[in-house]
Amino acid sequence: MSLSYIAKNIQASPTLALNEKAQILREKGEPVINFSVGEPKSRAPIDAILAAVQNLNTGEVRYVPPDGIPALKKAIIRYTEEFYNRKVAPENVIASSGAKQAIMVALQAILNPQEEVIYPAPYWVSYPEMAKLCGAIGVPVYPEDGSFYPRIQDIEQRVGSYTKAIIINSPNNPSGAMYSEEFIADIVDFCERRDLYLIMDDIYHRLIFDGRKPINCWEYAKKKDENSKLIIINGVSKQYAMTGFRIGWAVANKKIIEAMTNIQGHQTGGPSVVLQLAAVGALNGIQSSVENLRVTLENNRNVMCSLLKTIDGVKFSVPDGTFYLFADFSAYEKSSHKLSQMLIDKVMVLTVPGVEFGMEGYIRLSFAGTMKEIQEGIERIKWAIDPNAPNELYIGDRKLVRDWA
Numbered sequence: 001m002s003l004s005y006i007a008k009n010i011q012a013s014p015t016l017a018l019n020e021k022a023q024i025l026r027e028k029g030e031p032v033i034n035f036s037v038g039e040p041k042s043r044a045p046i047d048a049i050l051a052a053v054q055n056l057n058t059g060e061v062r063y064v065p066p067d068g069i070p071a072l073k074k075a076i077i078r079y080t081e082e083f084y085n086r087k088v089a090p091e092n093v094i095a096s097s098g099a100k101q102a103i104m105v106a107l108q109a110i111l112n113p114q115e116e117v118i119y120p121a122p123y124w125v126s127y128p129e130m131a132k133l134c135g136a137i138g139v140p141v142y143p144e145d146g147s148f149y150p151r152i153q154d155i156e157q158r159v160g161s162y163t164k165a166i167i168i169n170s171p172n173n174p175s176g177a178m179y180s181e182e183f184i185a186d187i188v189d190f191c192e193r194r195d196l197y198l199i200m201d202d203i204y205h206r207l208i209f210d211g212r213k214p215i216n217c218w219e220y221a222k223k224k225d226e227n228s229k230l231i232i233i234n235g236v237s238k239q240y241a242m243t244g245f246r247i248g249w250a251v252a253n254k255k256i257i258e259a260m261t262n263i264q265g266h267q268t269g270g271p272s273v274v275l276q277l278a279a280v281g282a283l284n285g286i287q288s289s290v291e292n293l294r295v296t297l298e299n300n301r302n303v304m305c306s307l308l309k310t311i312d313g314v315k316f317s318v319p320d321g322t323f324y325l326f327a328d329f330s331a332y333e334k335s336s337h338k339l340s341q342m343l344i345d346k347v348m349v350l351t352v353p354g355v356e357f358g359m360e361g362y363i364r365l366s367f368a369g370t371m372k373e374i375q376e377g378i379e380r381i382k383w384a385i386d387p388n389a390p391n392e393l394y395i396g397d398r399k400l401v402r403d404w405a
């Protein structure tokens, strides 16, 4: 079949594919533990549900402006004041179908074919594919010291005449690393000096642990006018457990937002009004669910870390935020795909191979599930990879027998 060059070069999202796989196994009644999930387990806030239902009850669900309804823009403006200490106008804001679409449309608004967008590794799986969708080139930067914390020198070295933009995602999916305040200050300054766009993917910025506070990139901007090339991305998916509502946003200078609006207007015409109203409900409603989620995740992280420590040879750094832990299993298996496959086949634990995030030998483990899943999942992984493990493991009343070395 004759497909486009872009279509032939785009990979399916590995995380979405894994979720489908988990669903199929569950429907068959298999006792799957899904460590590949990229979403919290908790329910969406009641204010979000009520706002959506109220709108649906009118029976009149219509087209709305492609850049977002005024009520949502107002809520995003308030959010931007609270977390970024930045006063913006409605023309500085666009609401999209998830932070994913906000990033995609931003890249389409700024990248020409063959231009480069840089991001630190490990990186979110969608960045390279989004660059390809623009005909552009994604350039991962590997911190020279082998850590998950990039240094400004690492980035500087990769910037060339084709570099147009840098994407920073902190705390980071998949490593959970929250970059230092100093690094954020340096990268904002660097991008201003080199006249580069800086996309701050802050989707996990409130899901942080050990008393950390969200870092405000805007505080370090010297260009605080309409010449700023800083694009701030956020959304309700993770912090409000509203992944299925598909509402995210971007805050940037008016020219960028106008270009993004033109593109989005032809792509989707903007997110559904029902879902935008749900996001308004979440942003303006009772906020306790965010802190409850954060505390649950911190607790889950602690348990996952203490259990993983009992597996010899597995190396990891303790996540500062998000709900992901990125562990180095190369002492057991160098191919992350082989390891992930083995964990599904032998003990029905779903993980995401690290190579999808640009780092071979690692796997991503999500701790967004229940405590029981975390305990049982790590126990199963330990059993599967430890050659000295007992010959048998019970999953409920099902007996697994070790028939591999």
Ligand SMILES: Cc1ncc(COP(=O)(O)O)c(C=O)c1O
Binding pocket: 038, 097, 098, 099, 100, 101, 124, 169, 173, 201, 203, 235, 236, 237, 238, 243, 246, 247, 248
């Ligand atoms: C780093 C990062 N950015 C953006 C997104 C997209 O979030 P949304 O559900 O709002 O599209 C995700 C979702 O997994 C993510 O991990």
